[in-house]
Amino acid sequence: MKILGIGTSHIGALVKGWGLLQKQFPDIQMEFMGSPSRRLYNASINNSIISNIAFDSSKGCVPVTNYDGFIIAGNLPAPRFFANIFKSEKYSRQFKGMVIEDIYFSSINYHVLKMLTDAMQSEKTIIQLSMPERRNVKLKLSEDEFLSTTQLMESTINRHGNVQYISQPRSTLNDHSHPIDIYYNDAVNIHGEVANHQSTASIGHLNAKGGELLLEKCLSFLSEKG
Amino acid sequence: MHPYKDLPDRQFYKLAVANRSMFDISDIWTPKFRISTKDNAATFGSCFAQHLGKALKKNGVTWIDGEKAPQRISPESRKKFNYGIFSARTGNIYTTSLLKQWLKWALEGESPPDEKWEQSGRFFDPFRPNIEPNGFASHDEMLQLREITIRALKKVVSQASVFVFTLGLTESWFNKEHGYEYPMCPGTIAGTFDSTKHLFVNQNYPFILDCLEDSIKLLRNYNSNIKILLTVSPVPLTATATNSHVVPATSYSKSVLRAVAGDIANNYDYVDYFPSYEIINSPVFKGAFFEPNQRSVNPYGVNFVMENFFSCLSNQFDDLGFSESPIKEQLITGESQNPLSKKRKTVDDTICEEELLDAFGGLK
Numbered sequence: 001m002k003i004l005g006i007g008t009s010h011i012g013a014l015v016k017g018w019g020l021l022q023k024q025f026p027d028i029q030m031e032f033m034g035s036p037s038r039r040l041y042n043a044s045i046n047n048s049i050i051s052n053i054a055f056d057s058s059k060g061c062v063p064v065t066n067y068d069g070f071i072i073a074g075n076l077p078a079p080r081f082f083a084n085i086f087k088s089e090k091y092s093r094q095f096k097g098m099v100i101e102d103i104y105f106s107s108i109n110y111h112v113l114k115m116l117t118d119a120m121q122s123e124k125t126i127i128q129l130s131m132p133e134r135r136n137v138k139l140k141l142s143e144d145e146f147l148s149t150t151q152l153m154e155s156t157i158n159r160h161g162n163v164q165y166i167s168q169p170r171s172t173l174n175d176h177s178h179p180i181d182i183y184y185n186d187a188v189n190i191h192g193e194v195a196n197h198q199s200t201a202s203i204g205h206l207n208a209k210g211g212e213l214l215l216e217k218c219l220s221f222l223s224e225k226g
Numbered sequence: 227m228h229p230y231k232d233l234p235d236r237q238f239y240k241l242a243v244a245n246r247s248m249f250d251i252s253d254i255w256t257p258k259f260r261i262s263t264k265d266n267a268a269t270f271g272s273c274f275a276q277h278l279g280k281a282l283k284k285n286g287v288t289w290i291d292g293e294k295a296p297q298r299i300s301p302e303s304r305k306k307f308n309y310g311i312f313s314a315r316t317g318n319i320y321t322t323s324l325l326k327q328w329l330k331w332a333l334e335g336e337s338p339p340d341e342k343w344e345q346s347g348r349f350f351d352p353f354r355p356n357i358e359p360n361g362f363a364s365h366d367e368m369l370q371l372r373e374i375t376i377r378a379l380k381k382v383v384s385q386a387s388v389f390v391f392t393l394g395l396t397e398s399w400f401n402k403e404h405g406y407e408y409p410m411c412p413g414t415i416a417g418t419f420d421s422t423k424h425l426f427v428n429q430n431y432p433f434i435l436d437c438l439e440d441s442i443k444l445l446r447n448y449n450s451n452i453k454i455l456l457t458v459s460p461v462p463l464t465a466t467a468t469n470s471h472v473v474p475a476t477s478y479s480k481s482v483l484r485a486v487a488g489d490i491a492n493n494y495d496y497v498d499y500f501p502s503y504e505i506i507n508s509p510v511f512k513g514a515f516f517e518p519n520q521r522s523v524n525p526y527g528v529n530f531v532m533e534n535f536f537s538c539l540s541n542q543f544d545d546l547g548f549s550e551s552p553i554k555e556q557l558i559t560g561e562s563q564n565p566l567s568k569k570r571k572t573v574d575d576t577i578c579e580e581e582l583l584d585a586f587g588g589l590k
Contacts, residue, residue: 090293090374095307102303106299
């Protein structure tokens with residue numbers, strides 16, 4: 001099975017995670033592509049080859065049609081972002097009811113999904129990842145709140161195409177759904193190397209261990225799906 | 227010697243207008259006070275006020291957004307739910323009496339009525355009937371969200387150094403029994419019209435003047451440093467309930483509003499009037515700034531108004547900090563990738579509840 005991981009800087013943790021996981025999934029081959037942040041909007045597909053991308057482990061040689069599945073790591077907000085909105089008294093129920101879909105459709109994740117599905121002749125499984133939870137956010141979420149928000153994200157995102165939303169592994173978060181440091185310290189950049197003093201990376205990017213857990217969840221799903 | 231001898235050119239029609247291309251007409255406003263990038267501006271009022279808010283923001287003036295939508299919400303949804311249209315989610319405030327009503331709720335703690343307009347199981351706020359696309363899920367939710375807006379309005383007034391208000395209409399609808407005002411005739415967007423309960427009032431000069439003076443007192447009592455900038459919406463009436471032709475009805479409304487705005491500005495140092503109405507409507511500009519429907523202001527008109535606004539300020543005062551080349555209103559854009567969005571018809575995409583009255587024309 002050939003899988004492409006494509007995304008923003010968050011793809012770096014998956015790159016590094018793959019290095020740790022490869023032996024566990026001998027039937028899977030992975031390639032990775034990414035561009036930092038909004039530069040991913042510049043990526044395009046011509047004659048089935050993705051171009052205008054900053055990092056490409058396949059060196060532009062693999063047509064997208066050759067992949068059996070995709071993992072997209074863009075700028076879709078983490079569950080806590082949505083939970084914050086749902087808990088707020090400032091927004092109506094109607095507004096809260098449309099917010100996940102609205103933000104999902106405006107995200108880089110959806111943009112990449114459209115780009116891939118437009119280029120492929122057959123339906124492939126696409127996993128959508130939200131950004132990892134950030135360290136600096138105060139809102140505490142109970143287990144139930146985290147679960148219900150994640151389920152709502154799953155049911156909203158999965159509605160559109162052959163898509164599966166996969167949430168950040170619960171083991172990377174503490175009781176109040178805040179990040180556990182060991183999965184975030186020494187966060188990695190887009191190529192999978194340890195980022196150098198990038199404060200954004202250390203607040204909201206996973207490190208190799210975190211990437212390993214997240215990728216394991218994705219690949220287990222894809223393996224089961226066949 | 228006589229008073230006309232040494233007047234500047236701008237005060238003579240032949241020199242200021244007749245001998246010039248209309249686009250060279252300048253110095254149309256002599257601002258009384260500075261508005262700079264150090265100011266915090268709040269905008270409320272009629273549909274045209276939305277253009278002022280956008281332009282102030284683009285030129286580096288802090289525009290107060292008292293009820294922010296969550297980050298990352300699409301511009302289309304933001305607009306659909308009326309976030310970022312005015313400095314609080316009041317909806318259009320077309321009259322000075324409506325302004326006074328909102329300010330009494332916000333600044334004097336007066337309790338708003340709990341009247342609701344129910345339609346197909348949804349609840350519409352009579353004082354901002356278009357604020358949510360399909361109304362609210364319950365009466366309680368409607369009241370709760372209105373209270374949020376009232377609190378936001380209070381905070382906006384406390385933070386603002388400039389309060390921009392665009393006067394829009396004289397025609398108004400009141401509740402006969404309790405005396406409060408609706409922004410729209412009941413039954414048009416939602417609710418049910420009942421001639422025993424609802425009263426049409428085409429407001430006159432003394433009433434509008436009193437309401438505006440009361441509003442200004444409320445503002446200044448709460449924030450003694452606030453300055454007020456008045457404009458009159460140049461947009462003609464969508465419809466009139468006066469049994470007149472809509473053209474003289476429009477003329478009456480705009481004339482009275484213009485007279486009130488001018489007189490109030492003359493009476494107070496901290497109130498000024500900006501002539502956006504004249505720029506769009508004066509025969510001098512030959513109707514060039516209207517869309518083919520002869521009612522909506524086209525982007526060229528909006529840009530011309532705002533260019534005059536900032537250039538007149540810059541001519542009068544130094545160090546205002548405005549951008550050198552203000553970003554002009556974008557002309558027609560393509561579709562966004564958001565499948566929930568609809569294609570834009572025109573750039574004058576302001577939210578205008580009064581325009582919804584158009585739907586009732588030609589039904590006979």
